């Protein structure tokens with residue numbers, strides 16, 4: 001680990017991909033891996049969560065903002081906790097877009113995840129039009145404000161943030177290390193304005209076309225503490241090479 005940096009975290013988000021055989025392959029790939037200096041986790045489709053052995057750190061891709069009851073097709077935090085999840089991705093741009101999740105709904109989900117003792121991986125990130133307009137920081141401020149307003153800054157001691165520029169997700173168009181650092185530095189500064197200790201300890205992941213070939217340079221940026229990996233997490237060798245790049 002670099003001096004003054006937080007412990008790295010790399011999370012694989014399979015999205016609506018993968019199958020039983022990928023569950024086996026990833027477990028076998030990681031069973032021999034030596035990753036003592038970083039943390040990692042897999043967020044498979046919820047239906048596969050129960051297929052993993054207890055050695056694989058797990059996260060859910062989503063949870064309901066409700067506790068239980070008549071919400072067909074939804075999963076509560078207690079259900080994903082029961083299935084062994086430590087993490088829950090929340091506010092991913094695909095859910096904000098496909099499922100019309102507002103900043104306020106995202107904040108309610110963060111509150112539920114924290115109350116269950118799980119770690120939210122709170123995603124923020126701008127579309128290309130916002131980047132072109134030069135209003136990235138304003139856009140991210142609004143996304144962050146909604147969560148801070150509901151749960152308070154001290155709750156960020158138990159929240160992982162993920163910066164995912166939408167234009168870089170699944171496009172092969174990765175943010176440059178300098179672009180990523182610029183935004184990660186802004187996010188840490190936003191937190192520091194509210195509480196400098198919380199800001200210094202908050203893990204901020206980068207997500208958007210991370211691969212084995214670009215992971216090391218991205219992760220070496222001062223405020224980049226690891227990655228949220230989509231496509232490359234579906235290939236066990238590629239995902240392991242990204243984890244190894246964070247295992248400093």
Ligand SMILES: O=C[C@H](O)COP(=O)(O)O
Pocket residue numbers: 013092164168169170171172207208209210228229230231232
């Ligand atoms: O959750 C993961 C991100 O959306 C990144 O996806 P990607 O690595 O396929 O670009």
